[in-house]
Amino acid sequence: MRSQKDRLRAGAELIRLVDRRRQETGMPELGSNVVRMLLDRELADLERSLTPQPVVTWRLQ
Numbered sequence: 349m350r351s352q353k354d355r356l357r358a359g360a361e362l363i364r365l366v367d368r369r370r371q372e373t374g375m376p377e378l379g380s381n382v383v384r385m386l387l388d389r390e391l392a393d394l395e396r397s398l399t400p401q402p403v404v405t406w407r408l409q
Contacts, residue, residue: 359390
């Protein structure tokens with residue numbers, strides 16, 4: 349499993365590539381689904397990392 353830092357670097361490189369292709373083709377919507385999926389995934393991961401996890405305590409009887 350890659351670290352969050354590695355995933356963010358790879359994602360940033362992918363977005364740069366998509367932007368370059370958009371400029372080359374003149375198609376501003378090119379790759380928008382890929383970029384949206386990438387951003388949604390990273391935002392969901394960030395939200396999970398910031399959400400407090402419930403603490404389970406055990407009592408022996």
